[in-house]
Amino acid sequence: MKTVGKSLAVVTNGRRILTFRQPAYPQIGVMLPGGTVEVGEDPAATARRELWEEAGLEGLKPGRTSPVQRFDMRPYRNEVHERTFVWFETDDAREVWRHYEQHPGTDLEPDLLQFEWKNAVLDAGLDLCQGSALLNPDAPSAFIRGVDRDWSEFLEISFECKKHRFSESIETLRLLRILRPDFPELPKSIQSNAINRVSLFIARIAAEQRSHEMLNFLDTWLRGHVASAGPIVLSSHDALKIEDGRFDEPVLLLGGKVSSDSIFYEANRLIRSHGYGFLLDEHVGIIQVRGHATAADSHRSFSISATPNVIYIDYTDDILQLSEAILHEACHNFLNDALSSRAVEIHDAQRYFSPWRGALRPASGFLHAYFVFSMVLQFLKSVRVSSALSSVRLDARIKLEETRLSHSISDLRALCSLLKVDWLTHLVYDNLNRALQN
Numbered sequence: 001m002k003t004v005g006k007s008l009a010v011v012t013n014g015r016r017i018l019t020f021r022q023p024a025y026p027q028i029g030v031m032l033p034g035g036t037v038e039v040g041e042d043p044a045a046t047a048r049r050e051l052w053e054e055a056g057l058e059g060l061k062p063g064r065t066s067p068v069q070r071f072d073m074r075p076y077r078n079e080v081h082e083r084t085f086v087w088f089e090t091d092d093a094r095e096v097w098r099h100y101e102q103h104p105g106t107d108l109e110p111d112l113l114q115f116e117w118k119n120a121v122l123d124a125g126l127d128l129c130q131g132s133a134l135l136n137p138d139a140p141s142a143f144i145r146g147v148d149r150d151w152s153e154f155l156e157i158s159f160e161c162k163k164h165r166f167s168e169s170i171e172t173l174r175l176l177r178i179l180r181p182d183f184p185e186l187p188k189s190i191q192s193n194a195i196n197r198v199s200l201f202i203a204r205i206a207a208e209q210r211s212h213e214m215l216n217f218l219d220t221w222l223r224g225h226v227a228s229a230g231p232i233v234l235s236s237h238d239a240l241k242i243e244d245g246r247f248d249e250p251v252l253l254l255g256g257k258v259s260s261d262s263i264f265y266e267a268n269r270l271i272r273s274h275g276y277g278f279l280l281d282e283h284v285g286i287i288q289v290r291g292h293a294t295a296a297d298s299h300r301s302f303s304i305s306a307t308p309n310v311i312y313i314d315y316t317d318d319i320l321q322l323s324e325a326i327l328h329e330a331c332h333n334f335l336n337d338a339l340s341s342r343a344v345e346i347h348d349a350q351r352y353f354s355p356w357r358g359a360l361r362p363a364s365g366f367l368h369a370y371f372v373f374s375m376v377l378q379f380l381k382s383v384r385v386s387s388a389l390s391s392v393r394l395d396a397r398i399k400l401e402e403t404r405l406s407h408s409i410s411d412l413r414a415l416c417s418l419l420k421v422d423w424l425t426h427l428v429y430d431n432l433n434r435a436l437q438n
Helices: 043-055 152-179 190-209 212-224 263-273 277-283 319-341 363-386 392-407 409-419 422-435
Strands: 002-013 016-021 034-036 069-072 079-089 096-101 111-119 133-135 144-146 232-234 240-242 251-253 286-292 310-315 351-354 359-362
Touching: 002 043, 016 043, 034 043, 043 079, 043 096, 043 111, 152 190, 152 277, 152 319, 152 422, 190 212, 190 240, 190 251, 190 277, 190 286, 190 310, 212 240, 251 286, 263 277, 263 319, 277 319, 310 319, 319 363, 319 422, 351 363, 351 409, 359 363, 363 392, 363 409, 363 422, 392 409, 392 422, 409 422
Parallel strands: 002 079, 232 286, 286 310
Antiparallel strands: 002 016, 002 034, 016 111, 069 079, 096 111, 133 144, 240 251, 351 359
């Protein structure tokens, strides 16, 4: 890959840091002034030049500089950026201003940039596109450290998903009341939506199989159910077992509620502690335990389109493996919800090689894999940095996922170009780009 030198200006005013956005491209996010280091140019000189060209600031004297940091730009570009951060101080009193960056010697139109100050203390989760990094003025040497990501784009899409699923749930309830006029109206939540859809699924199978036993089971379970916050974990014990030729194996549904001190709730807390809690709260209503995995490599989890916001998972006493599996399926649910709420249909005529399956996969499966494993890899790296769960096995797993994600990037670019859905491309690219960083 091509290596490109970059210099970025960290302009401070007290505890505040100068950042900018491009109004024409809001999806890019918050950035620092900076640019490419020209041949023979010192990074500090580059940063001063870019401050004048991009922000209209001149006369600032450079202070300390950071060590060079390598940043993998894939899949945006097949480049590695070697980035140097250069500190400046100013007493500029403007809160917000706009400046046009000129491109002398080219036919390019000037770019409108909007500058504003971010508080390095209050905006502790300041998420910059230059490496998803928090600028920490008190750090003695490296200056830059990784932090929890900015979830604003995810939350915006997730809010649309929630409205879409609530609408679906209301329609589902109307259908169920044809079957039983007093069918309970559950409080609005992802858990309730999942229960409604599971109820409709069971009612449909019961109608096809002329099974009064299934309907009686559903009626008894609903009468005993008490709604709770977050995903509800249901055991395989006393669960309804649905056998149908459309499914490779029996589907278990609506077992007994698992105790709140079980390992599933420990896994829930681990996921939340690393910043992924909203994926559970907004995209997982039911975690249905299927049984015990007999070996680590046989642990399974999946979801089915007939019961959105429900995940099916094997029991294991390996908390990291369990947490990863829950997060994995939550990410599938998120992407399914997003595609459904925004009416995006992915046609599976094209097939792409999946390094996870070792075989050609339909376009939708290939896209899901890249999105989900990018999220999982970020989670695993976060665990390695901040948890006692770090191990040689975890390091090997991280290396394996990095290799897999790097394997078919050209196919991912080709698929995104074919789909021509800007928000989806940005979502997938941004996740992959973050996952490949150390």
